[in-house]
Amino acid sequence: MTQKTAIEPPASSQPGYDLWRRDYERQLADPRPVTNRSGIEIKPLYIPADWDSQRYAADLGFPGQPPMTRGIYPSMYRGRIWSQRQLVGLGTPEHYNRRLRRLIDAGVTAISLIPCNSVYRGYDIDEVDPLLVGTCGTTVNTIEDMESCFDNIDIGRISTAMNDPLPFTLLALLLGVARRRGIAWRYITGTSNQSDYISHFVANHMFVRLALPGARRVLVDHIAFCTEQVPNWNPLSVVGQHMQQAGATPAQAMAFTLCTAILYVEDCLNRNLDPEQFLPRFTFFFDISISFFEEIAKFRAGRRLWQKIVRERFGVNSSRARRFKFHAQTSGVDLTRQQPLNNIARVTAQAMAGIFGGLQSLHTDAYDEVLSTPTESAAQIAVATQNILRGEAHLTDVIDPLAGSYYVETLTNQMEEHIESIIGQIDDAGGMFKAVEQGLVQRMINESSREFQRRVENAEQLVVGVNAYQVEEEQAVRRPLERPDPECIGAQVNRLSRFKAGRDQNQVGKALDRLAAAANRPDANVFAAVVDAVIDGVTHGEAVACLRRELGFGEPLIVA
Amino acid sequence: MAEATGSDHRSPIRVLVTKIGLDGHDRGSLVVAAHLRDAGMEVVYTPPWQEISAVVKLALEEDIHVIGLSCLATDHLLVPKLMDALREAGLKHVPVVVGGIVPDEDEAILLAAGVRRVFHPGASLQAITDTITGLAETAFSADDLR
Numbered sequence: 001m002t003q004k005t006a007i008e009p010p011a012s013s014q015p016g017y018d019l020w021r022r023d024y025e026r027q028l029a030d031p032r033p034v035t036n037r038s039g040i041e042i043k044p045l046y047i048p049a050d051w052d053s054q055r056y057a058a059d060l061g062f063p064g065q066p067p068m069t070r071g072i073y074p075s076m077y078r079g080r081i082w083s084q085r086q087l088v089g090l091g092t093p094e095h096y097n098r099r100l101r102r103l104i105d106a107g108v109t110a111i112s113l114i115p116c117n118s119v120y121r122g123y124d125i126d127e128v129d130p131l132l133v134g135t136c137g138t139t140v141n142t143i144e145d146m147e148s149c150f151d152n153i154d155i156g157r158i159s160t161a162m163n164d165p166l167p168f169t170l171l172a173l174l175l176g177v178a179r180r181r182g183i184a185w186r187y188i189t190g191t192s193n194q195s196d197y198i199s200h201f202v203a204n205h206m207f208v209r210l211a212l213p214g215a216r217r218v219l220v221d222h223i224a225f226c227t228e229q230v231p232n233w234n235p236l237s238v239v240g241q242h243m244q245q246a247g248a249t250p251a252q253a254m255a256f257t258l259c260t261a262i263l264y265v266e267d268c269l270n271r272n273l274d275p276e277q278f279l280p281r282f283t284f285f286f287d288i289s290i291s292f293f294e295e296i297a298k299f300r301a302g303r304r305l306w307q308k309i310v311r312e313r314f315g316v317n318s319s320r321a322r323r324f325k326f327h328a329q330t331s332g333v334d335l336t337r338q339q340p341l342n343n344i345a346r347v348t349a350q351a352m353a354g355i356f357g358g359l360q361s362l363h364t365d366a367y368d369e370v371l372s373t374p375t376e377s378a379a380q381i382a383v384a385t386q387n388i389l390r391g392e393a394h395l396t397d398v399i400d401p402l403a404g405s406y407y408v409e410t411l412t413n414q415m416e417e418h419i420e421s422i423i424g425q426i427d428d429a430g431g432m433f434k435a436v437e438q439g440l441v442q443r444m445i446n447e448s449s450r451e452f453q454r455r456v457e458n459a460e461q462l463v464v465g466v467n468a469y470q471v472e473e474e475q476a477v478r479r480p481l482e483r484p485d486p487e488c489i490g491a492q493v494n495r496l497s498r499f500k501a502g503r504d505q506n507q508v509g510k511a512l513d514r515l516a517a518a519a520n521r522p523d524a525n526v527f528a529a530v531v532d533a534v535i536d537g538v539t540h541g542e543a544v545a546c547l548r549r550e551l552g553f554g555e556p557l558i559v560a
Numbered sequence: 561m562a563e564a565t566g567s568d569h570r571s572p573i574r575v576l577v578t579k580i581g582l583d584g585h586d587r588g589s590l591v592v593a594a595h596l597r598d599a600g601m602e603v604v605y606t607p608p609w610q611e612i613s614a615v616v617k618l619a620l621e622e623d624i625h626v627i628g629l630s631c632l633a634t635d636h637l638l639v640p641k642l643m644d645a646l647r648e649a650g651l652k653h654v655p656v657v658v659g660g661i662v663p664d665e666d667e668a669i670l671l672a673a674g675v676r677r678v679f680h681p682g683a684s685l686q687a688i689t690d691t692i693t694g695l696a697e698t699a700f701s702a703d704d705l706r
Contacts (some may be wrong), residue, residue, distance in 0.1 A: 117634070121609070206585060369661075449591055558590075
């Protein structure tokens with residue numbers, strides 16, 4: 001791990017500095033150096049010798065203008081508040097639809113669709129153990145299922161983020177529903193949340209479906225298709241969250257994310273896509289740990305770096321194409337099973353860091369996710385936490401309110417420098433694709449996750465209830481778990497068999513043949529073929545299985 | 561580091577660290593596996609998504625002393641089926657421990673099915689290492705561990 005040493009300010013330049021230094025050292029309780037999670041040493045005091053307002057124009061500028069440090073929009077939260085997008089997905093499509101309609105009645109305009117783990121793994125629900133069906137998300141396999149998910153919901157007016165790894169069967173199903181309802185695809189808005197196959201290969205193996213070369217090709221097909229046919233959809237979300245959850249430090253997670261985005265831009269340019277068209281639709285997704293100032297600095301530094309990368313590496317100058325739009329989620333890694341209500345305080349601190357970091361969209365975790373799939377009551381508290389921060393705490397009155405703080409600006413600069421040095425390491429390894437093929441990124445993440453665990457075990461990293469302030473807890477009765485009703489799941493499996501039996505089998509066979517043919521023709525668009533296939537009645541599991549046959553099964557490279 | 565192997569004339573404890581079911585989050589299993597290796601154990605590590613039959617086969621072929629399962633997203637619901645399969649394969653004596661997100665009411669079900677210990681978030685690596693060492697030494701004689 002890179003150790004950054006804090007720079008000593010010239011003592012003579014600040015009247016009173018010597019006196020403060022002497023008094024400080026006299027009172028100092030613990031002489032050990034303080035470092036943040038990224039390995040940067042943190043000083044006890046920051047002064048104008050560290051950062052002063054003469055650097056304002058170069059380091060900060062104005063919101064919506066390069067270098068974008070202060071935010072990507074001129075009005076930030078005064079103009080548009082962040083989207084409050086909670087993850088929703090449980091049980092059958094009908095169950096999901098009921099929960100969604102309650103949320104929409106409560107004023108939610110941005111929704112999410114979290115499918116069941118069997119869907120993530122690329123299967124239909126009749127291919128896996130029924131015990132696991134619908135326990136972590138919604139069972140959606142067919143165009144009928146997608147119809148039921150959005151029954152009585154105007155999909156042309158609501159923004160839908162879907163956890164939908166490539167080949168993007170859920171978006172294909174949604175587009176199929178839109179066609180059935182006569183809604184033009186240009187009205188379909190939202191984000192393909194799990195489009196970043198690199199992060200799946202490296203960190204969250206849950207979403208790995210296709211082997212790397214096939215994945216690389218299908219992602220560009222998807223971006224090309226959406227840019228042309230679904231122009232208000234964000235086809236790509238580059239995910240630093242997986243890397244940080246897997247153990248990367250905040251600086252590493254930001255660096256790996258930017259390197260991944262560089263790879264995707266290069267691949268889109270090689271396909272002759274127009275960066276002024278696709279770059280404004282690039283989005284990012286990050287973890288927010290409880291390392292408060294480090295996270296704020298991470299986001300400000302990342303925003304500044306991305307606009308610089310887009311200009312310097314790709315020669316794109318418009319502000320629109322250089323905006324670093326990101327969704328963020330409070331980190332589950334920091335939450336504890338011990339004294340679980342304490343997690344509400346942790347989520348609050350994490351969310352505040354994200355808000356001060358200038359996010360566009362936020363998911364706050366339920367305090368009980370360490371215990372089980374979150375309950376509805378805990379999810380309501382997570383929503384209320386955002387409502388309180390947004391409506392009561394006056395956090396949104398001022399744009400980038402921590403700007404000009406000697407500490408925050410110094411740390412932002414140091415994080416930026418540290419992130420750039422990690423990007424340099426990946427560049428030296430031949431870029432992100434090669435670096436993950438060789439296991440370099442995986443090894444770096446493993447080392448960081450072991451180092452973090454070491455700090456927790458040694459109580460260098462204090463965790464309330466785990467290595468400090470433990471209290472004897474009663475083995476209290478926790479609230480009952482919400483589990484899908486086995487009868488409903490059984491009925492859902494029967495519904496799938498009826499759907500499969502009732503299709504025009506000839507049409508389905510031909511659609512699968514066309515999908516396989518598209519996978520083998522480099523000039524064809526695989527995602528376009530997926531959309532056609534599901535409209536013709538092909539299920540999610542059938543489409544993924546077909547592409548796995550043709551393009552290779554995704555085996556992550558696990559460096560154990 | 562722990563003296564995992566007890567006296568040094570023995571060969572190391574062999575642990576299978578694996579995941580069954582559909583989940584792919586493996587930070588926990590990777591960290592635990594690395595620590596057990598540092599503690600002197602021989603660790604057989606698999607990618608996630610193992611079939612129950614594959615776990616049984618590995619346990620047999622690799623002379624496994626303790627099986628450690630990481631379950632973070634409801635896959636612990638399959639563990640009783642694994643316990644049945646181990647029993648049918650004559651591996652009832654191989655202790656199984658589970659770590660991850662296991663709700664209290666399910667922990668009771670797992671223990672009743674024969675799981676020896678469930679580790680929850682916040683469990684220390686030392687506690688995990690000590691438990692596995694103790695289970696291996698109780699279940700296997702010094703000869704087995706030789």
